[in-house]
Amino acid sequence: MTPLSVSIAGAIASFVLVLVVLELIRSRRLRERYALLWLATGIVLTVLSAWREGLNTIAGWLGVRSYPPAVLFAVGILFILAVLLHYSTVISRLSDQNVLLAQRLALLEQELHEAN
């Protein structure tokens, strides 16, 4: 069984993550679109930390007998990987768009120059 202190600390930390994400959306520093994965991370980790029997059962399925909280780390790392991968695709799209914008601006400036 997971030590109670680990469950409490895990649940609090994950819940704080949820609150921070919500506050960032509220203050318009984070768009909903990019917050969803973070929220999912926070909620899943909160649930897994607080629901001790659940964590135990899942650890059993995965063959983790000695230390169930290892499942928490694994799930956390998986979500962080998903967020990072998602952001990599977002950055790729942004850089493509940035190139396009710069090109359009150059063409436009040239056209404007020609027109004068």
Add this chain to the structure above:
Amino acid sequence: MRVSETVATAAPPTVDARLREIRRVAIVPALNEEHSIGRVIDELRAFDPGLDVVVVDDGSVDGTSRAAAAAGARVLRLPFNLGIGGAVQTGFRFAFEQDYDVAVRVDGDGQHDPAQLGRVLEPVLRGDADIVVGSRFASGLPSGYRSSRSRRIGIRLLAAIVSRIVGQRVTDTTSGFQALNREGIALFARDYPHDYPEVEATVMVFRHRLRLLEVPVEMRERGGGRSSITALRSIYYMVKVLLAIFVGLFRRDVVPREGSE
């Protein structure tokens, strides 16, 4: 700087006299709608020849821009796809900067019938509303508009939630068939949600104490092209919109500061 003066005298007598005296623009978002955009523009002209038509081409990969220009519309061509919210807001910014008095928003896929614009415009022209939304469900009659069961449930659910929040009955929070006066244009030019904007925009309108009214309209089946709403996207849609609405309720400064996009 104004792009052109509306040729008020060109309007035939069938056009509402109140319309003839003001500068009016139709904002038409279009993503790959080359087959329907021409007809939409023609029908807008048929409703009111003095209506300036601005098509916002949201990064189409087909001949949407060409077809729109050929039909005599002004085309704002975005360098890449911004999504419907960003696209429509481009039109609102245009309308705001060009000092239009009234704007209507009509989809480029031909689902909104410009012949019904008179009804949608009426409350704005009368001065009873800042924003009017053409609703598929306001009449209470079974509407000719068909869509999947899950989608109808989603639309209903959102309508119920939004009605509770704003304290006024709204039946169709996802309709893009709208008319706005100068106040409405100014608000949306300044702040408009990015993806799937209509639901959040409805709540926003009330928080800014603007007056929103619904009028019943009939919507048609898609004239061509295909719908952007797939099963997976509609889940994202619901989650994103609900999150945005509820978090938005806790905002005190409802207007973003300049540059805090």
